[in-house]
Amino acid sequence: MKVLHIPTGGLFSDGILSCITDYMAAMDKTDLDVRVLATNKAEDVAVQKVKRSGCKVVSIPYRKTNIVKYFFSLCRYLVREKIDIVHVHGSSAIMSVELVAAMLAGCKVRIAHSHNTTCEHQEVDKLLRPIFNRAYTKAFACGSEAGKWMFGNREFVIIPNGRDIKKYEYNAQNRINYRNKLKIPKSALVVGHVGRFNVQKNHEYLLQVFEELYKKDRNTYLVLVGTGEKIDEIKDLVKKSTIRDNVIFTGVIDNVADYLSAFDVMLLPSLYEGLPMVVIEWQIAGLPCIVSDTVTKECAITPLVKFKSIKESPESWARNIIDISLQDREKSKDVLFSSIRKAGYDIEFGAERLRNIYFGLTKTV
Known part of the structure; x- marks a missing residue:
């Protein structure tokens, strides 16, 4: 066939x-x-x-x-x-x-x-x-x-x-390796985003959120994975901003799953989405996610996902990031995987x- x-x-x-x-x-x-x-x-x-x-x-x-x-x-x-x-x-x-x-x-x-x-x-x-x-x-x-x-x-x-659950699960050694690769300190809070640089993904708002977060804590980094038609425009915005030294563009990478262990929180302030696969991947990796409330609630298959309006201020999103209580991702694997399998x-x-x-x-x- x-x-x-x-x-x-x-x-x-x-x-x-x-x-x-x-x-x-x-x-x-x-x-x-x-x-x-x-x-x-x-x-x-x-x-x-x-x-x-x-x-x-x-x-x-x-x-x-x-x-x-x-x-x-x-x-x-x-x-x-x-x-x-x-x-x-x-x-x-x-x-x-x-x-x-x-x-x-x-x-x-x-x-x-x-x-x-x-x-x-x-x-x-x-x-x-x-x-x-x-x-x-x-x-x-x-x-x-x-x-x-x-x-x-x-x-x-x-x-x-x-998704292949084993591929996306948290790996402590990958956390060390990829933070070293990205030149990010061990103690830093790392915010991640994976997606094409286009209108839908709303990168401008994402940068505003990170700027507010950076004002509150200088030991924070934003890692943007992907490419797309708006990447040069977004890079120019970063170059002109106060956060330029703490924003990392990885470009297209074929082992995104390995990088996820290096992150602490994921953001998806999209204007719209169907059922974003990245949010499923982030949950498998044990990552807390703050997601635009324009995104379908079906993607929340674990308690790791919080929905928030992009009509709210970027400062409000930044406060939510700071308020997140980071879990021991190694210990929470089994419970997460059970929920993910049950959801199909x-x-x-x-x-x-x-x-x-x-x-x-x-x-x-």
Whole structure:
């Protein structure tokens, strides 16, 4: 069976790609030929991530520059390769581009997978909804809110953003190693953030929160993991600020899980999210998280998550960081892991379930 995953935003080292590669790495791929489509000039880190998961990378890089050329190139590829399942990942009815291409190419199983609770291009989304609703054959969502946003009252299957628990668990030696690597003192309070530098992630507000925290405690550091279209703008803001010596940009890294042990608190002041996988990862690592209340409450699978409005002052967020009572992460592992497994986020179980769904869908068409 041939499966093609299409992350419509492009092949970046982001949450959607982590979802794809984590599931594929954990899945028994006997009788499966899995490919991931790059609709952009893919980051090397992202390409390597796909290959390590046992999948191939396919490139049709015209989606944002020439969507008509992209559409017909995709159609030809699907026909030539006789793809059995097209699994499209996105947050709006713009997924119709890939789903209609798959329909015209004769692909019987067309999965639309919702990863968010809203989108940037709402007018286009509304215009394409009638086409979208006819183009997919199976609906997936990362959570109930993302499913309701994308599919309304129609049936959808929740595919939790599972993770390899052992990969993300707290490691005392990693804490020492990565603090040394980042040149952060052992005694410092380290605030972390993992995500693309884009409008959605609200980095400007994040910097304001850290500035307020820095005023209260100079022995604090902010570590920003990732890259994106706004990274240069954010770097310029930092250079002009009083916090410039205490903000660290790691760029794209392929072992985020190892770095998490070096952090103390995580922030996610996003303008909107579906069910953010990073928050699941942070909880597995035993990290307290302060998350924007615009984010779905489904991500709080342990008591480590606190929701807070970005309409409140950055100083209020800073006070909350200071008030957090840091736990012994080594001792709290077992209780955390039990909660995470109960919520369905153990990737081993999830990958087996998804494999069964794939084979079940091809048998019914």
